[in-house]
Amino acid sequence: MKLDGSIVALITPMDDSGAIDYKVLKTLINHHVDVGTHGIVPVGTTGESSTLTPEEHLAVISATVKTVAGRIPVIAGTGANSTHEAMYLTKQAATLGADAALLVVPYYNKPTQEGLYQHYKAIAEAVDIPQVLYNVPGRTVADMSNETIARLAEIDNIVGCKDATGNMERGKQLLDMVGDKISILSGDDGTALDYMKLGAQGDISVTANIAPKLMSQMCTAALAGDFVLADKFDAKLQALHTNLFLESNPIPVKYAAHKLGFGANVLRLPLTPVTDSFHEAIDDAMKQAEVV
Numbered sequence: 001m002k003l004d005g006s007i008v009a010l011i012t013p014m015d016d017s018g019a020i021d022y023k024v025l026k027t028l029i030n031h032h033v034d035v036g037t038h039g040i041v042p043v044g045t046t047g048e049s050s051t052l053t054p055e056e057h058l059a060v061i062s063a064t065v066k067t068v069a070g071r072i073p074v075i076a077g078t079g080a081n082s083t084h085e086a087m088y089l090t091k092q093a094a095t096l097g098a099d100a101a102l103l104v105v106p107y108y109n110k111p112t113q114e115g116l117y118q119h120y121k122a123i124a125e126a127v128d129i130p131q132v133l134y135n136v137p138g139r140t141v142a143d144m145s146n147e148t149i150a151r152l153a154e155i156d157n158i159v160g161c162k163d164a165t166g167n168m169e170r171g172k173q174l175l176d177m178v179g180d181k182i183s184i185l186s187g188d189d190g191t192a193l194d195y196m197k198l199g200a201q202g203d204i205s206v207t208a209n210i211a212p213k214l215m216s217q218m219c220t221a222a223l224a225g226d227f228v229l230a231d232k233f234d235a236k237l238q239a240l241h242t243n244l245f246l247e248s249n250p251i252p253v254k255y256a257a258h259k260l261g262f263g264a265n266v267l268r269l270p271l272t273p274v275t276d277s278f279h280e281a282i283d284d285a286m287k288q289a290e291v292v
Helices: 022-035 054-068 083-096 113-126 146-152 168-178 189-198 212-223 227-243 251-259 276-288
Strands: 005-009 039-041 075-077 100-104 131-135 158-163 183-186 202-205
Touching: 005 212, 022 054, 022 212, 039 075, 054 083, 075 083, 083 100, 083 113, 100 158, 113 131, 113 146, 131 146, 146 168, 158 168, 168 183, 168 189, 183 189, 189 202, 189 212, 189 227, 202 212, 212 227, 227 276, 251 276
Parallel strands: 005 039, 005 202, 075 100, 100 131, 131 158, 158 183, 183 202
Antiparallel strands: none
């Protein structure tokens, strides 16, 4: 399975009551397919997976798979800090028809590198679906080393890694170690193009929620080796890359999506709507990206 280009870390639209708005979800997914997004990750960090019930989690995956209908890959977020829970979610995602699963490094309980290896190995052996590792130490505290990723890359159905460290020196080392075995995808919008210049195959993106066509164009140009054109596209995106993280993701992107008509500006506690004083900066970033 080909995993490259602009892969959106999709928001989960909600209505004013905080219920999932499946009508808007379907509209949003079709919009992404229509404008050229290369893949969709439902119920990842940006999709507020941590505050959805298990039933809602699987319902969003199911709705995404049915709406996409095979047009682009669906990489379902199925990570957890319990191996048993991650295994269950991954099995269910496979049953629902997801093309692959994205599994975040277990958070809070701070496993060792051997614990991380055994966690991913157990899930890969239990569920016959392509799996993508997701290292985001800024959120999980646990940080999967390049050496552990290299060990896991030897497992047949581990096909990729979302690297959200934003560290280009470390990223270059990872590409040198496993770039010929698995897809390396950026998980940090601000440095995604720099990473692709080194050889990464794409970006699992928050910004793509708001400027999907421009993100697709940037990634397509970068993959074609046209970095002059990619730089031009990315220059329009830089303010979004920055201002969508003025508060914790997905707080700002939920506001921006609401401005575009994709659901209410509603998050579930403990997340709260973006501080009013940041509205202007986010609005200006959307104007710079020419989406409003």
